[in-house]
Amino acid sequence: MAKRGRGNHQKRIAKPESIPLTDKKANTWMINPCPGSHSKRNSMPLSVLVKDVLGVAKSAKEARMILVKRMVEVDGRVRTEEKFPVGLMDTISFPKAEKYYRIVVDWKGRLKPIEISKAQAKRKIVRVIGKHVAPGAKISLTFHDGKNLVSDNHIHPGDGLVISLPEAKMESHLKLTPGAKCLIVEGKHAGAIVTLNELIMRKGGKPSEAKVTGAEGEFITVARYLFVVDDSFEVSA
Numbered sequence: 001m002a003k004r005g006r007g008n009h010q011k012r013i014a015k016p017e018s019i020p021l022t023d024k025k026a027n028t029w030m031i032n033p034c035p036g037s038h039s040k041r042n043s044m045p046l047s048v049l050v051k052d053v054l055g056v057a058k059s060a061k062e063a064r065m066i067l068v069k070r071m072v073e074v075d076g077r078v079r080t081e082e083k084f085p086v087g088l089m090d091t092i093s094f095p096k097a098e099k100y101y102r103i104v105v106d107w108k109g110r111l112k113p114i115e116i117s118k119a120q121a122k123r124k125i126v127r128v129i130g131k132h133v134a135p136g137a138k139i140s141l142t143f144h145d146g147k148n149l150v151s152d153n154h155i156h157p158g159d160g161l162v163i164s165l166p167e168a169k170m171e172s173h174l175k176l177t178p179g180a181k182c183l184i185v186e187g188k189h190a191g192a193i194v195t196l197n198e199l200i201m202r203k204g205g206k207p208s209e210a211k212v213t214g215a216e217g218e219f220i221t222v223a224r225y226l227f228v229v230d231d232s233f234e235v236s237a
Contacts, residue, residue: 008032018087019044020110021052031060031083037146038087044111046072047082049092054101054113056094071096075124075145076166087111087145088185088227091121091165104183104235109190114236123171127227128159144227160228174228182212182226183235189214189221191235199223 009029012021018041021030030052033045047063050056050072057063063082070078073093074086086092092101092113100121101113130142134150141149143161147168155161160174174180180196194214200223201208208223 016041016044017109018042018105018111019048020106020112021048023052033085034081034083036085037090038085040085042111043085043087045082046074046079046084046086049086049113054092076122089125090145091116091124093121105185105191107191109186112191114234122165123162124165125160125162125174125227125229125233128155128157128161131155131157158223158226158228160230162230172230174230176226176228180228181231181233183229183233184212184214184221184225185227186225187221189216189219189225192216193229193233193235194221194226196226 008031010032012027012030015021015030030048031045033040033043046067047060050066051060051063057066066072067080067082070080071094072079073095074084075091086103088103088105088111090103100116100118102116103111103113106112126143126145126147128141129144132140134140138150139153141151141155149168149170151170155173158176161170162172162174163170178196178198182194182196184190184192184194192214194212196210196212197218198211199208200211209220210223210226211218211220
């Protein structure tokens with residue numbers, strides 16, 4: 001009988017493009033992320049981030065020991081699961097080493113950690129991807145990282161929120177409107193910081209587009225590639 005269920009490992013050469021590994025042929029295997037806040041396509045296991053990307057550990061065993069000793073926090077909460085999925089805008093903290101990182105994307109659309117301050121690690125920007133009426137006539141918002149928040153009706157899908165960590169309480173609302181500062185997270189302009197000029201609605205089931213201005217001048221991109229950020233956000237440290 002064939003094996004059923006999800007495997008614990010996957011070949012590095014077949015990894016999602018979002019994981020920034022350069023030794024796909026030198027090493028054959030890597031662990032799979034477990035189901036969680038981000039999809040497999042848009043995340044990497046926490047131990048891969050600790051060992052292969054940040055270089056904090058020299059081996060998978062050492063990375064596991066660091067996690068088991070509760071030395072790593074994701075979004076302000078201690079995580080000990082080596083397969084825990086880490087994705088866009090997550091904050092990674094090493095309190096004992098006083099090192100803090102935020103996950104962004106590079107020009108190839110790959111996840112990239114940038115170093116931030118301790119104060120910056122206490123807040124996070126999330127994108128609203130869903131909105132529905134919960135029991136009690138409350139408006140429930142769903143974010144790109146799986147978090148949920150009860151809010152009011154003036155926040156719409158596509159908008160961004162600045163939330164505190166680890167409580168996930170809203171600090172400010174970032175509207176997806178002309179003049180908004182945005183990070184492009186997919187496509188050939190991935191990693192670019194742009195200013196939204198106009199949202200263009202397409203008919204016939206075609207995805208909405210956005211006219212933006214960045215370092216390359218004015219161009220058009222897919223609207224769902226935009227991630228609204230605040231004025232202090234940067235993609236390099």
